Amino acid sequence: xxxxxxxxxxxxxxxxNKKSLKCEQHLGHxxxxxxxxxxxxxxxxMFVYSLEERVENNSVxxxxxxxxxxxxxxxxxxxxxxxxxxxxxxxxxxxxxGLAGGTGRGQETQYFGPGTRxxxx
Amino acid sequence: xQKITQTQPGMFVQEKEAVTLDxxxxxxxxxxxxxxxxxxxxxxxxxxxxxxxxxxxxxxEGRYSLNFQKARKSANLVISASQxxxxxxxxxxxxxxxxxxxxxxxxxxxxxxx
Numbered sequence: 001x002x003x004x005x006x007x008x009x010x011x012x013x014x015x016x017n018k019k020s021l022k023c024e025q026h027l028g029h030x031x032x033x034x035x036x037x038x039x040x041x042x043x044x045x046m047f048v049y050s051l052e053e054r055v056e057n058n059s060v061x062x063x064x065x066x067x068x069x070x071x072x073x074x075x076x077x078x079x080x081x082x083x084x085x086x087x088x089x090x091x092x093x094x095x096x097x098g099l100a101g102g103t104g105r106g107q108e109t110q111y112f113g114p115g116t117r118x119x120x121x
Numbered sequence: 122x123q124k125i126t127q128t129q130p131g132m133f134v135q136e137k138e139a140v141t142l143d144x145x146x147x148x149x150x151x152x153x154x155x156x157x158x159x160x161x162x163x164x165x166x167x168x169x170x171x172x173x174x175x176x177x178x179x180x181x182e183g184r185y186s187l188n189f190q191k192a193r194k195s196a197n198l199v200i201s202a203s204q205x206x207x208x209x210x211x212x213x214x215x216x217x218x219x220x221x222x223x224x225x226x227x228x229x230x231x232x233x234x235x
Contacts, residue, residue: 031221042125043166043212043225056221088164096221107154107173108216110223112166 003027004113006091012119013081021076021116023091031096032074033110034066037088049074050096081120090115124148125213125226133232134203141188142198142229144213152218155196157187160210160228169211172196203233 003026013019025032034046048056049068063085065077074091092110126145134140146155157169172180172187180187188197200207213226 033221035223042227043223045222048221050221058222090164090166092166092223107171109154109156109168109171110216111168112158114163114165117164 004091004093004111006089006113006116008116009114010117010119012121013078014121015081015083017081018077018079020078021089021091021118023074023076023113025072025074025091025093025111025113027093027095027111029093029095029111030071031094031108032068032071033092033094034074034076035090035092035112037090037115039087043090047076078118081118083120086118086120088115088117124224125215127213127226127229129229130227131230131232133234134200134207136205136233136235137202139199139201140203140231142200142211142213142231144196144198144226146194146196146213146215148194148215148217150217150219154216155187155189156214156216156223157185157196157198158212158214159207160212162209166212170198200231203231205233205235207231208233 005024007022031050035043037043046060047066052068067075091113094108094110153174155172159167170182170185172189179189184201186199210228210230212228214223216223
């Protein structure tokens, strides 16, 4: 059991649908992340929020729209997705010690939620 | 260039035996952290163990230990006394100092046989 929860756990949607993924962390962390895990590909970082501000956006298509209303919650809004967007979407959180990605020592552990398995038809 | 390399796509291990999972990394940053995660079929990414680049001793966490060889840029995970519940995918990851991003390897599937 971890302190990061994600809902829904499974989602099937058509290409014209709009849906949202929700992540909540109960660890008191100040940074939250969205990762995408596709079959046969390493995990890819999509977005990072630190102190509720987006600090990284790794060339993610605009059909993915993140939202971080507070330090405990993170959303990923989905619209007009493509079948190739089918993947496991993982949320993570960490406690960053400094302002820019931590102390500079790469120490902060990221704790992951159980993921949402998304299938786009 | 790939930052994390895991060369073993799959491994079988007998219950109660030890298994070593290989990981090599590539960075020019003197400050970095190395992490191992376990991912069962349910999908959750479970943090196992951490090694910092400045740490003098190898990290240990229960049955998990990290064989850190800095000069060779390797960070192998050793699981001792394997249990059936250890069957999962194992990922090596690196976080460079000042960077939010965790770079993951391709993973190694471990199957523990009774």
